[in-house]
Amino acid sequence: GDSVTQMEGPVTLSEEAFLTINCTYTATGYPSLFWYVQYPGEGLQLLLKATKADDKGSNKGFEATYRKETTSFHLEKGSVQVSDSAVYFCALSPNQAGTALIFGKGTTLSVSS
Amino acid sequence: KAGVTQTPRYLIKTRGQQVTLSCSPISGHRSVSWYQQTPGQGLQFLFEYFSETQRNKGNFPGRFSGRQFSNSRSEMNVSTLELGDSALYLCASSIISGGAGGTEAFFGQGTRLTVV
Numbered sequence: 001g002d003s004v005t006q007m008e009g010p011v012t013l014s015e016e017a018f019l020t021i022n023c024t025y026t027a028t029g030y031p032s033l034f035w036y037v038q039y040p041g042e043g044l045q046l047l048l049k050a051t052k053a054d055d056k057g058s059n060k061g062f063e064a065t066y067r068k069e070t071t072s073f074h075l076e077k078g079s080v081q082v083s084d085s086a087v088y089f090c091a092l093s094p095n096q097a098g099t100a101l102i103f104g105k106g107t108t109l110s111v112s113s
Numbered sequence: 114k115a116g117v118t119q120t121p122r123y124l125i126k127t128r129g130q131q132v133t134l135s136c137s138p139i140s141g142h143r144s145v146s147w148y149q150q151t152p153g154q155g156l157q158f159l160f161e162y163f164s165e166t167q168r169n170k171g172n173f174p175g176r177f178s179g180r181q182f183s184n185s186r187s188e189m190n191v192s193t194l195e196l197g198d199s200a201l202y203l204c205a206s207s208i209i210s211g212g213a214g215g216t217e218a219f220f221g222q223g224t225r226l227t228v229v
Contacts, residue, residue, distance in 0.1 A: 032215040043117070043203055043220035051215035089156065095213045100146060100158040100169055101205075 002027040006090045006104035013080055013111050021075040021107045023064075023090035031092040033057075033066055033073040034101070038087045047075075047088070080111045115139065117206050117221035125227045131192040134224045138185050138206030145187040146210070146218065147179060150201040159202075162187055163210050194228045201225050 007022040025031065032051045036044040048057030053068035062077045073090060090104040118137040126132050138145050147159040158171040162181035179189040185206075191198055205218040 032213070034215075036220075041222070043222045044205075045220070046217045049215050049217070093213055093215070099210065099213070100161055100171070101218060102158075103148075103156040105155040 002031065002092060002094055002102050004090050004092055004102055004104040006088075006107055009087075009106070009108040011107060011109045013109070015082055015111055015113050016079045017111075019075070019077040019080045019084075019109065021088055021090075021109070023073045023075065023104060025071050025073065025090075025092050027071075027092055027094060029094060029096075031094055033064070034091040034093070035062070035064055035073070035075050036089040036091060036103075038089065038106070040086070044089060080109070082111050082113050085109055085111045117204055117219050119202075119204050119221035119224050121224060122222065123225045123227075125229060126194050128194055128196060128228055130194050131190060132194060132226060133188055133190045134202055134204075134226070136187045136189075136204030136206075136221060138187070138204075139219055142206040142208055142219070143185055144207045144210040145181055145185065146205045146207075147187070147189050148203045148205065149173075150203055150223070151199075156203070159189065161210055168210060191226075196228050199226060199228045 003026045034049045035047040037047045048059040050057040050066035056065045064075045087106045089106045091101045120135045144163045146161040161169045165181045176192045181187045201223045203223045204221045207218045
């Protein structure tokens with residue numbers, strides 16, 4: 001079945017460092033891909049998305065490109081801030097009615113000043 | 114525009130009891146999905162309702178059930194609680210289900226259930 005694998009955390013960085021969180025997926029068909037972020041004590045918020053191959057999603061300085069050839073959707077940010085500390089989830093949608101979002105296990109990011 | 118509202122935010126229950134959690138989706142959203150989040154298993158899909166019909170169900174025992182009302186509000190029920198049911202239960206609403214076509218799922222803050 002469809003699945004998402006993302007790098008294990010925690011990831012600990014200093015402010016202004018470069019961030020990469022790896023995400024790969026397995027899916028039949030043509031899924032949509034998402035990154036969600038969860039701040040402490042909160043639900044998940046959509047960070048960015050891409051719906052077809054070579055699409056680049058971007059938001060708040062974060063970017064991810066849908067790579068069908070490598071089945072990847074890695075999250076990157078050029079300069080992280082303390083306020084980026086959160087748990088990041090990669091997810092896919094099989095794009096079929098009645099199907100659920102499939103999430104990776106989540107990666108905890110901790111940024112120190 | 115009001116977000117997804119889950120009540121209560123926190124619950125403490127005893128093993129063997131049952132519990133009902135509530136979710137009010139964003140106005141106009143007909144799809145409501147429920148997820149269980151635990152440190153060990155991450156986010157696991159429970160079930161999804163669309164226009165009062167359950168359209169998909171995850172791999173959970175029959176103790177977990179849900180329903181959706183005509184106003185799209187949804188409830189989930191867990192009977193005969195076990196210690197392992199302690200988790201954050203998240204509800205997500207969307208216009209159509211499952212993120213199809215890149216549609217966004219909006220999550221509530223969750224209900225933290227502790228079973229003692």
